[in-house]
Structures are given as structure tokens and as C-alpha cells.
Amino acid sequence: MEQSALRISKIIKSFDGIKALKGLSLSFNKGEIVGLVGSNGAGKSTLLNVIWGAYAPDSGDIFINGEQVKKISPTKAQELGISIIFQHRRLMPYMTVAENIFIDNMPKKHGIVDFKKMSKDAQDLLKMLSLDIDSSKKVEELSAEEKQLVEIVKACSKNPKILLMDEPTTALRQGDVDRLFTLMRTLKSRGCSVVFISHRLKEVIEISDRISIIRDGANVSDGPSTQYSPDRIVEEMSGITATDFEHQRDVTDSSFSHAGQEVLLRTEGLKVANSQSISFELHKGEILGFAGLGGSGVEDIFESLYGLKTKQAGDIEIENQHATIRSPMDAIKHGLGFVSEDRQLNGEFLELSVKDNICIPSGQKKRLFSMINRSEETLAAASYIEKLNIKTESSQKLIKNLSGGNQQKAIIAKWLQLQSKIIIMCEPTAGIDVAAKSDVNALIQQIAEEGKGILYTSSYITELMHVSDRIIVVYQGQMFKEFSRSQYDHNQIYLAMNGIEEQSGVNDEH
Ligand SMILES: Nc1ncnc2c1ncn2[C@@H]1O[C@H](COP(=O)(O)OP(=O)(O)OP(=O)(O)O)[C@@H](O)[C@H]1O
Numbered sequence: 191m192e193q194s195a196l197r198i199s200k201i202i203k204s205f206d207g208i209k210a211l212k213g214l215s216l217s218f219n220k221g222e223i224v225g226l227v228g229s230n231g232a233g234k235s236t237l238l239n240v241i242w243g244a245y246a247p248d249s250g251d252i253f254i255n256g257e258q259v260k261k262i263s264p265t266k267a268q269e270l271g272i273s274i275i276f277q278h279r280r281l282m283p284y285m286t287v288a289e290n291i292f293i294d295n296m297p298k299k300h301g302i303v304d305f306k307k308m309s310k311d312a313q314d315l316l317k318m319l320s321l322d323i324d325s326s327k328k329v330e331e332l333s334a335e336e337k338q339l340v341e342i343v344k345a346c347s348k349n350p351k352i353l354l355m356d357e358p359t360t361a362l363r364q365g366d367v368d369r370l371f372t373l374m375r376t377l378k379s380r381g382c383s384v385v386f387i388s389h390r391l392k393e394v395i396e397i398s399d400r401i402s403i404i405r406d407g408a409n410v411s412d413g414p415s416t417q418y419s420p421d422r423i424v425e426e427m428s429g430i431t432a433t434d435f436e437h438q439r440d441v442t443d444s445s446f447s448h449a450g451q452e453v454l455l456r457t458e459g460l461k462v463a464n465s466q467s468i469s470f471e472l473h474k475g476e477i478l479g480f481a482g483l484g485g486s487g488v489e490d491i492f493e494s495l496y497g498l499k500t501k502q503a504g505d506i507e508i509e510n511q512h513a514t515i516r517s518p519m520d521a522i523k524h525g526l527g528f529v530s531e532d533r534q535l536n537g538e539f540l541e542l543s544v545k546d547n548i549c550i551p552s553g554q555k556k557r558l559f560s561m562i563n564r565s566e567e568t569l570a571a572a573s574y575i576e577k578l579n580i581k582t583e584s585s586q587k588l589i590k591n592l593s594g595g596n597q598q599k600a601i602i603a604k605w606l607q608l609q610s611k612i613i614i615m616c617e618p619t620a621g622i623d624v625a626a627k628s629d630v631n632a633l634i635q636q637i638a639e640e641g642k643g644i645l646y647t648s649s650y651i652t653e654l655m656h657v658s659d660r661i662i663v664v665y666q667g668q669m670f671k672e673f674s675r676s677q678y679d680h681n682q683i684y685l686a687m688n689g690i691e692e693q694s695g696v697n698d699e700h
Pocket residue numbers: 205206210228229230231232233234235236237649
């Protein structure tokens with residue numbers, strides 16, 4: 191029997207008592223590409239972090255080439271030939287491409303860095319991988335795609351025996367994905383094993399020799415990729431069958447619609463970054479959900495509506511009036527608010543109190559007309575703290591000392607205080623615990639019921655279905671499909687996010 195290049199057995203890993211990995215096992219052979227798939231939060235990144243030595247498992251065993259590795263650390267992993275490409279880029283923006291590629295092992299001559307050799311080696315490597323990137327350019331000057339490719343080149347420069355790739359294609363266009371796949375096949379032919387994580391099902395099936403599916407930190411199935419279709423993968427990932435959905439439809443209120451309500455926001459042929467022809471209406475009291483994989487364009491659409499990204503074409507109407515939005519200030523003037531997982535984009539002032547975070551922007555607005563009444567602000571803040579159930583001992587407490595969920599509620603309070611009519615929610619519950627998530631989502635539903643229009647996106651399809659009244663799926667920058675509440679079906683939404691239309695009889699296959 192062929193010896194596994196890497197075998198992990200019964201790995202358990204908990205965070206604050208919550209088990210992210212529940213006895214997970216995985217093994218792969220030399221020169222094998224394994225596609226690791228699972229829904230958001232299934233434990234894929236945690237598993238890679240254990241293999242790479244960044245997280246110590248609570249229990250379980252790791253074997254490399256048949257030998258048990260007792261304690262693995264990032265340094266040890268590197269010595270053993272394990273390289274990782276992160277989901278979030280970790281390049282140094284002010285350093286050159288060459289310096290970034292060789293940051294861990296810069297070539298030296300007489301004890302000092304040999305910049306000439308480093309630059310040549312980097313250029314040779316880029317050429318070998320058919321990448322037209324100047325190695326002397328600073329990373330900050332590169333496009334998002336080029337940065338991702340440099341990250342990949344950096345991992346390859348170490349001649350890895352095992353390459354771990356966590357969603358490497360998210361920022362890549364099709365041509366770059368093809369180049370990445372060529373590179374992966376070259377590495378494979380040299381005996382390198384690759385673990386490839388992606389939510390893009392067609393890609394996983396195309397590039398992997400074997401597919402391993404995990405759900406809730408446990409193994410579900412594993413086998414040659416030829417045995418898997420996107421439908422089978424989605425069903426096994428979610429653990430939900432078509433029959434479950436038939437049952438769910440019976441209990442869903444299919445008559446729920448905002449179609450007759452006043453239109454708060456209308457976009458016509460919006461084009462921003464790689465997204466185009468984005469036309470939709472958001473009604474009063476409606477939560478309009480947007481679904482899309484990373485890089486699909488949902489974020490671009492949301493950020494352009496809030497003036498964070500420039501739209502290249504199309505029209506935006508707010509309450510039937512044309513609106514020019516070139517900056518967040520324009521958006522705020524038109525009655526838009528923005529809540530994201532990113533505190534900076536949220537306009538959150540970490541060193542200020544909860545009260546100031548809720549009231550400062552409206553204070554600025556008022557300042558134009560009158561003196562700010564500080565006691566009025568204190569009263570307003572107190573009333574929002576009570577209404578939104580923000581857990582803080584006092585409105586004077588610094589917002590940074592609140593839990594993530596309560597910080598998000600304070601940001602929502604800011605937009606309510608500003609009397610925003612439309613609030614754009616971009617992953618508003620990312621990174622907060624389960625109880626806080628449901629609290630924030632209940633609040634979002636409450637403010638919609640009070641007449642706000644909400645644009646909402648979450649990577650978690652179940653959460654998106656729970657919160658939204660309607661879901662538009664965006665695939666490769668285009669509006670691909672719309673689901674009304676009565677049509678909600680977790681697996682069909684995930685397939686649509688992959689550009690796959692509903693297929694009849696898919697569930698009869700297995
Ligand atoms: N550093 C951490 N601290 C606390 N909890 C964590 C940490 N890292 C991961 N988790 C939790 O562990 C679980 C698994 O997360 P993980 O990031 O591994 O999932 P994933 O399958 O990679 O998801 P995604 O596809 O969204 O990247 C989740 O519930 C997550 O919230």
C-alpha cells in the first residue's frame with residue numbers, strides 16, 4: 191500500500207469550549223490533489239492551521255511519510271516541507287515582489303542579502319510560472335489578482351512537499367485560475383501533495399484527484415473526484431436533502447412579499463468593478479438578501495452604493511429621485527447607512543464611548559444648524575441602548591470594550607439616530623458568537639418591520655435565508671437568479687452561487 195504523505199487521525203480542536211474539529215481524519219498520498227469542501231464554519235481553515243502547526247490540537251495524531259510528528263509548529267512544518275497559502279493575504283505592501291517571495295529565506299553573499307540574486311531568482315520563478323509580474327514592483331502597486339498570485343509564488347519558492355491552499359481562487363479571474371491550475375499540476379507532477387479548499391464546486395471537481403467533505407468538524411465522505419457532482423457535494427456538505435426542503439416549504443409563509451410597498455432604492459444597469467447590469471428594487475420594510483461566493487461582486491455592489499467604490503455606469507434612485515453617490519458622505523446625505531464586519535468601514539471610533547459612537551455623526555449634522563445639546567445626546571444614546579438591548583454598564587464606556595455583537599448593535603443605533611432609510615448590511619454578524627448573531631439578526635428584522643429597507647449579505651446561507659425576505663444570487667458579477675421566500679432551498683442557492691441552475695432529479699442519483 192502506498193504510504194500517505196500526510197495522515198491526520200481523529201483530530202479534536204476546541205475554541206472556548208466549542209468543538210471546531212470533532213475527531214477529524216484526513217490522509218493523502220504523494221502527488222495527490224485533495225479538494226477539501228464544507229460549508230462556512232465546517233472547520234476547513236482550522237484543519238489547515240492544525241496541519242501547519244499554527245493551532246495545537248486538543249488531541250489526535252499527525253503522521254508525515256508514516257512517521258508521527260509529536261509537536262508541530264510553523265517552523266517545524268516549514269522544515270518538513272509544508273507550505274500554506276492564506277485566505278487573507280499576508281504580504282508586506284511596502285516591500286517588493288522579490289522581497290516578499292523570499293522574505294523567509296533571502297539569498298545571502300558574505301552574510302548580507304544578495305539583492306541582485308534575489309531579484310533574478312524571483313523573476314525566473316515568475317517566468318517559469320508564466321506570470322507577467324515585475325519582481326521589483328512594490329506589492330502595494332499590484333492588483334488584487336497579482337497579490338494573490340505572488341502569495342502562491344511565495345509558497346512555491348520553498349519547493350513544498352505539501353501545499354495547503356485556503357480558498358486561493360477567491361480573488362482570481364478565470365485566466366488566472368487556469369494558470370494556478372497549471373501550476374498545481376506541475377507541482378503534483380513533481381510529487382507535491384496539495385490540499386485545496388474552495389467553495390467553487392466546479393473548480394474543486396476539475397482540479398482534485400480526491401474530494402473530502404466535512405460538516406460541523408467531522409468527516410462526511412471521501413472519494414475520487416470522478417464520483418462527485420456539484421449536487422452530491424452540496425447535499426453532503428449541508429446534510430440537507432431535497433425532501434427536507436419540501437417539508438420546510440410547507441411551513442414557510444409563501445405569501446410574504448413587499449412587492450406592493452413603496453420603493454426606497456432602485457438600481458438600473460449598475461456596473462462596478464467586475465459586476466454589471468445590476469438592476470433591482472428595495473422596498474420599504476424589506477430585507478433584500480444577496481448571495482455570492484467571495485469575488486462574485488456582491489461586496490462591490492454594496493460598497494458602491496455606500497460610495498466606497500466608484501460605479502462605472504448605471505443609475506441609482508432613492509425614493510424615486512436620481513442619487514449621485516461618490517462618497518460615504520453622499521450616501522449618508524441620501525439616507526443610507528452601512529454596517530460591515532470591518533470596524534473601519536463601519537466608521538467605528540474605537541477610542542470613543544458608546545454614546546459618542548451613536549451620536550457623533552448626528553451631532554456633526556446638527557452642528558451645521560445649531561449648538562449640540564450634550565444632554566439630548568445622552569438621553570438619545572440611553573434610549574437606543576435600552577431599545578436595542580446593548581449590553582454596556584454605561585453609555586460612557588469605550589465601544590472597543592463591548593463584545594462584537596454589542597458593538598454592531600451600537601453601529602446600527604448610529605444609523606437609526608441618523609434616521610437612515612436604507613441600511614446596507616455587509617456580513618454584519620461575521621466573527622460574533624452564535625447568541626449575539628441571533629440577537630443582531632432579530633434587531634435587523636425589527637428595524638425592517640419599522641419601515642427601513644435593508645440590503646443584507648452573509649456567507650452563511652442558512653442565516654441569509656433566515657433573515658432575508660428575498661434573495662438575489664450574484665455569480666461572476668451578474669445577477670444569476672432570484673429566490674422568493676417560498677422558493678428558498680439551501681442547496682439550490684449554493685448551486686446558483688456556483689453558476690449552476692436547478693437540475694431535476696439530482697437527488698435520485700445517490
Ligand atoms: N481563532 C478562533 N477562535 C474561536 N473560534 C474559532 C477560531 N477559528 C475558528 N473558529 C470557529 O471554529 C469553527 C470552524 O471555523 P473555520 O474557520 O475552520 O471554518 P471554515 O470551514 O474554514 O469556514 P469558511 O469557509 O467560512 O472559511 C467556526 O465555528 C469558527 O467560528
